Amino acid sequence: SQTIHQWPATLVQPVGSPLSLECTVEGTSNPNLYWYRQAAGRGLQLLFYSIGIDQISSEVPQNLSASRPQDRQFILSSKKLLLSDSGFYLCAWSVRRVDEQFFGPGTRLTVL
Amino acid sequence: DAKTTQPPSMDCAEGRAANLPCNHSTISGNEYVYWYRQIHSQGPQYIIHGLKNNETNEMASLIITEDRKSSTLILPHATLRDTAVYYCIVGDGAGNMLTFGGGTRLMVKP
Numbered sequence: 001s002q003t004i005h006q007w008p009a010t011l012v013q014p015v016g017s018p019l020s021l022e023c024t025v026e027g028t029s030n031p032n033l034y035w036y037r038q039a040a041g042r043g044l045q046l047l048f049y050s051i052g053i054d055q056i057s058s059e060v061p062q063n064l065s066a067s068r069p070q071d072r073q074f075i076l077s078s079k080k081l082l083l084s085d086s087g088f089y090l091c092a093w094s095v096r097r098v099d100e101q102f103f104g105p106g107t108r109l110t111v112l
Numbered sequence: 113d114a115k116t117t118q119p120p121s122m123d124c125a126e127g128r129a130a131n132l133p134c135n136h137s138t139i140s141g142n143e144y145v146y147w148y149r150q151i152h153s154q155g156p157q158y159i160i161h162g163l164k165n166n167e168t169n170e171m172a173s174l175i176i177t178e179d180r181k182s183s184t185l186i187l188p189h190a191t192l193r194d195t196a197v198y199y200c201i202v203g204d205g206a207g208n209m210l211t212f213g214g215g216t217r218l219m220v221k222p
Binding site for chain 2: 042043044088090092100101102103104105106
């Protein structure tokens with residue numbers, strides 16, 4: 001069966017510090033991968049999606065970047081965090097683009 | 113700039129059907145309607161999706177109007193565990209799911 005992992009589960013970082021969140025998927029090959037952010041009290045916003053290794057599309061201009069160095073690994077990064085980067089970050093995968101997306105447990109990031 | 117409009121909250125009695133409406137008047141021909149729900153502090157859970165026809169699975173039914181400008185998610189026998197925020201999203205099937213919007217906070221009461 002397929003599983004999706006995210007870590008860390010929670011993170012508290014000072015403003016201006018770097019960020020690296022990792023997501024890995026097991027049990028499937030060549031998945032579509034997604035990064036979402038949920039700000040407090042708001043809906044989910046798609047940040048990045050990837051259809052293959054080193055193929056990343058960004059949905060919104062922002063302080064963040066994403067990379068996919070391996071087929072089932074998706075990394076969300078920032079060189080300098082802003083207060084507005086605080087939120088709940090979710091990684092998801094799907095088999096086909098039209099299919100349901102399966103979400104990971106999420107990382108709760110607090111930037112102070 | 114969510115493409116969908118949902119009521120912010122709804123109540124439903126346990127055991128009764130929960131009917132959650134969604135307006136998506138600007139939906140284009142190649143866009144699907146997806147429903148997810150999110151229980152507090154967890155990742156979203158897929159419920160159902162459809163293009164034109166009504167759909168049913170073990171969790172819910174999705175009724176899409178003929179003009180596709182609105183849809184209704186039906187939970188036939190709501191339980192307390194169905195209390196969650198329900199998101200209606202339109203996506204073009206290219207993986208481009210944009211902002212989910214605020215969703216509907218469904219409260220199932222005993």
